Amino acid sequence: MSQRPEISNRFENVPAGTRVFRAPSRVNLIGEHTDYNGGFVMPAAINLATYVAVEPYAEPRLVVDSENFHEQREFPLADSAAERRGDWSDYVHGVAVTLDRSGFPLAGAKLKIRSEVPIGSGLSSSAALEVATARALLALSGISLSAPDLARLCQRAENEFVGVNCGIMDQFACCLGQAGHALLLDCRSLDYRLVPLPEDVRLMICDSKVRHRLSSGGYNQRRAECEEGVRLLEPHDPSIRSLRDAPIEMLERAALPDVILRRCRHVITENARVMRAAAALEAGDLALFGRLMYESHRSLRDDYEVSCAELDLLVQIAEAVPGVYGSRMTGAGFGGCTVSLVASEHASGFARSVSQEYRRAIGIEPAIWDCQAVDGASEVTSA
Numbered sequence: 001m002s003q004r005p006e007i008s009n010r011f012e013n014v015p016a017g018t019r020v021f022r023a024p025s026r027v028n029l030i031g032e033h034t035d036y037n038g039g040f041v042m043p044a045a046i047n048l049a050t051y052v053a054v055e056p057y058a059e060p061r062l063v064v065d066s067e068n069f070h071e072q073r074e075f076p077l078a079d080s081a082a083e084r085r086g087d088w089s090d091y092v093h094g095v096a097v098t099l100d101r102s103g104f105p106l107a108g109a110k111l112k113i114r115s116e117v118p119i120g121s122g123l124s125s126s127a128a129l130e131v132a133t134a135r136a137l138l139a140l141s142g143i144s145l146s147a148p149d150l151a152r153l154c155q156r157a158e159n160e161f162v163g164v165n166c167g168i169m170d171q172f173a174c175c176l177g178q179a180g181h182a183l184l185l186d187c188r189s190l191d192y193r194l195v196p197l198p199e200d201v202r203l204m205i206c207d208s209k210v211r212h213r214l215s216s217g218g219y220n221q222r223r224a225e226c227e228e229g230v231r232l233l234e235p236h237d238p239s240i241r242s243l244r245d246a247p248i249e250m251l252e253r254a255a256l257p258d259v260i261l262r263r264c265r266h267v268i269t270e271n272a273r274v275m276r277a278a279a280a281l282e283a284g285d286l287a288l289f290g291r292l293m294y295e296s297h298r299s300l301r302d303d304y305e306v307s308c309a310e311l312d313l314l315v316q317i318a319e320a321v322p323g324v325y326g327s328r329m330t331g332a333g334f335g336g337c338t339v340s341l342v343a344s345e346h347a348s349g350f351a352r353s354v355s356q357e358y359r360r361a362i363g364i365e366p367a368i369w370d371c372q373a374v375d376g377a378s379e380v381t382s383a
Contacts, residue, residue, distance in 0.1 A: 011051070011053050011067070011112050011114060012067070014053050014055075014112055015055070018053045018054070018055055019053070019054050019055075019136070019139060019140070019379060020051055020052070020053045020054075020379070020380045021051070021052050021054070021132050021135040021136040021139065021377065021378070021379050021380070022049045022050065022051050022052075022132060022377065022378060022379075022380055023049060023050050023127075023128045023129070023130075023131035023132035023135065023174045023175075023376075023377040024045040024046055024047065024048065024049045024128060024174055024177060024374050024375075024376065024377070025045070025046055025048045025049065025050070025117040025123040025124050025125060025127075025128045025174070026043045026044060026045050026046060026123065026124050026127070026128075026169075026170060026173035026174055026177065027043065027044055027046050027123060027203060027205055027330055027337075027339050027371065028041060028042065028043045028169065028173075028330050028331065028339070029042045029043065029044060029182055029203075029277070029293070029330075029339060029341075030042050030270075030273060030274055030277045030292060030293060030296050030328070031043075031169075031270060031271070031273075031274040031296075032270065032296065032300055032304075032306075032328075032329070032330065032331075032333075033222060033226075033266065033267065033270070033300070033304055033306070033332075034187070034244075034267055034270050034271055034274065035166075035167030035168060035169040035185075035187040036165065036166070036167035036187075036223055036226070037187075037226050037242050037243040037244055037267045038187055038188040038241070038242035038243070038244040038245075039187055039188075039242070039243070039244040039267060039270070039271040039274070040184065040185065040186060040187065040244075040271050040274040040275060041169045041183075041184075041185050041187060041274065042182050042183065042184050042185070042195065042274055042277060042278060043169055043170075043172075043173035043177075043182065043183055043185070044173065044177060044181070044182040044183065044197065044203065044373040045173050045174060045177020045178075045373060045374050045375065045376050046123070046203065046205070046369075046371040046372065046373060046374060047371055047372055047374045048116050048117050048118075048123060048369065048371070049115070049116065049117070049128060049132075050113065050114070050115035050116075050117055050125070050128035050129050050132045051113070051114050051115070051132065051380070052111055052112070052113050052129075052132040052133050052135070052136040053111070053112040053113075053136075054109050054110070054111055054136035054137070054139070054140050055109065055110045056107060056108065056109065056110075056140060057107075057108035057109050057110045058108060059108050060076065060077045060078065060107075060108050061074055061075060061076050061077060061108050062074065062075045062077065062092070062093070062096055062108070062109055062110075062111060063109075063110045063111070064089060064092050064093075064110075064111045064112075064113065065110075065111070065112045065113065066088060066089075066113045066114075067112065067113065067114040068088075068113070068114060068115055069088055071088075071089075073085075073089040073092070073093070075089075075093050075096065077096065077100060077105075077106055077108065078100050078105070079097070082097045082161075084161055084162060084163065088119075088129075090161065090162045091126050091129045091130050091133070091157070091158070091162060092111065092113070092129065092130075092133050093161070094130070094157035094158065094160075094161030094162050095130050095133045095134045095137065095153075095154060095157045096133075096137060097157070097161055098153055098154075098156050098157040098160065098161060099134065099137060099138070099153065102153060102156075104138065104141070104143050104145075105141070106137050106140075106141045107140055107141045109136070109137060109140050111133065111136060111137075113129065113132075113133075115128065115129065118207060118367065120211045120335070120336065121207050121331070121336045121337050122329075122330050122331015122332060122333070122335075122336030122337045123205070123330075123331065123336075123337060124170040124173070124174065124331075126158060126162070126164070126166075126170070127154065127158075127166075127170035127171045127173075127174045128174055130154035130157055130158060130171065130174075131150065131151070131154050131171060131174040131175055131377045132377060134150055134153065134154055135150070135377050135378075135379070138150075139379065147175040147176050147376065147377075148172070148175070148176070148190055150171075150175050150377075151168060151171040151172040151174070151175045151176070152168065152171075154171040154174075154175075155167070155168050155170075155171045158171075164219075165219075165220055165223055167187055168185075168187055168190065169185060169187060172185055172190070172192075173185075173376070174376060174377055175376045175377050176192065176376050177373065177374060177375060177376040178194055178373070178375055178376070179372075179373055179374050179375050180196060180197055180199070180372075180373055181194040181195060181196055181197060181373055182194075182195045182197055182281070182373060183195070184274070184278045188242070188244060195278050195281050195282060196281065196282070197281070197373055198284070198286065199344075200343060200344045200345075201286065201325070201341055201342060201343060201344060202341075202342050202343075202344050202347045202370055202371070202372070203339060203340075203341065203342075203370075203371040203372065203373070204318075204339070204340045204341075204342045204347060204350055204351065204354075204368060204369070204370060204371070205330075205337050205338070205339050205340075205368070205369045205371055206314050206318070206337060206338045206339075206340065206354055206358075206366050206367075206368050207336070207337050207366055207367040207368070207369075208308075208310040208311055208314060208335055208336065208337065208338070208358075208364070208366060209310075209364050209365070209366060209367065210308065210310045210335040210336075210364070211334075211335045211336070218306065218332075218333070218334055219332045222263065222304065222306065225259065225260055225263045226243055226263055226264070226267060228260055229243060229246075229256065229260045229261075229263060229264040230242060230243060230246075232254060232256055232260065233246050233250060233254055233256075233264070236250055236253065236254055237250065243264055243267040243268060243271075244267075244271060246264065246268055247268075248265070248268050248269065248272075251264055251265055251268070262302075262303040262304070262305075263303065263304060265299075265303050266299045266300065266303035266304040267304075269295075269299055270296060270299060273292045273295060273296055276288070276292055277289050277292045277293075280292065286325045286341065287325065289325060289326060289341065290324070290325030290326025290327075290341055291326065292326065293325075293326030293327060293328040293339075293341065294315070294319070294326055294327065294328065296328045297311075297312075297315050297327070297328035297329055297338075300328070300329055300333065301329075304333075306329075306332065306333030306334060307329050307333055308333070308334055308335055310335065310362065310364075311329040311333070311335070311336070311338055313358065313361060313362070314327070314338040314354065314358060314366070315327045315328060315329065315338055317353070317354050317357045317358060318338065318340045318350070318354060320353075321342075321346070321349070321350050321353045321354065322346055322349065323342050323343040323345065323346025323347075323349070323350060324340055324341070324342050324343075324346070324350060325340075325341040325342070325343070326340065326341050327339070327340035327341075347370050351368045351370065354366065354368060355368060
């Protein structure tokens with residue numbers, strides 16, 4: 001059965017009037033694995049969020065409590081020898097370290113964190129945590145940053161401190177999302193425009209409940225394969241700086257190894273699909289948008305090889321349900337979620353059908369969220 005997220009920013013044992021900051025998660029409607037290739041993506045911020053309550057602390061330290069993990073961590077500020085621990089706290093610590101190294105001295109703080117973003121689902125729980133943490137720490141320290149600068153800083157924290165070589169899409173969507181809209185983002189220039197989502201459709205997100213162990217290593221491997229593709233294509237055209245610059249016709253002429261060819265083909269065709277999808281939404285052509293979602297999933301499955309049997313099954317089930325325009329895996333892959341664009345009047349029937357068929361086929365109850373596009377990160381009024 002689907003859930004309409006009703007997120008509470010209430011914390012236990014936090015004084016009334018404590019400042020609280022929220023950052024939404026995001027779902028990527030189309031444009032997967034194109035962001036780190038300098039390409040185009042179309043995410044939307046959604047109403048599953050992470051909240052951070054912040055209070056002053058007398059010492060130059062961070063004291064961080066996670067309500068989800070029931071754990072506490074402490075870190076000194078301005079620590080030149082700071083190292084990651086390999087757990088959830090790296091995203092918080094990494095933001096603080098990156099702010100300090102970027103010339104933004106922070107005041108000591110006590111942070112309390114709660115999140116309703118499922119970890120490992122492909123909905124960017126890490127970016128939501130980074131952005132909410134950064135907003136809280138900067139506000140307490142009396143520092144203001146623009147939303148694009150904040151997104152870049154949080155991306156840098158994940159790249160350099162956490163060690164995940166992610167692109168800019170997740171943090172950008174968390175910072176700059178707008179209710180009722182998706183973002184068409186150029187990941188090279190960071191130019192973007194808002195693309196309206198019709199009021200009579202829902203973003204139905206289905207969590208496969210599987211997390212295959214290939215996820216982190218597979219992500220970095222795909223990125224390396226794309227970089228190898230650029231290296232092999234550049235002698236054919238020195239202007240190629242990323243796969244975003246390569247025309248599809250060049251791939252066969254370049255005689256690339258099969259795996260590199262397929263990785264490049266996905267990225268190049270996916271960029272084209274994103275631009276067609278934006279035009280389709282702006283023209284109100286949901287049928288075309290849905291077809292492009294299905295094409296994207298097939299490309300991710302066959303050429304980029306980041307889908308899995310469970311995600312393929314969810315898409316297959318969705319395709320047979322009335323009122324579904326399109327469906328695809330979303331996120332890095334190897335498990336996690338699918339996103340389906342569904343006519344509002346069919347949302348509850350979609351949830352029932354997908355849940356029943358998925359459970360019958362593999363014995364797992366999927367989590368299904370009935371979502372909408374919301375505004376990006378903000379301060380909320382109280383704890």
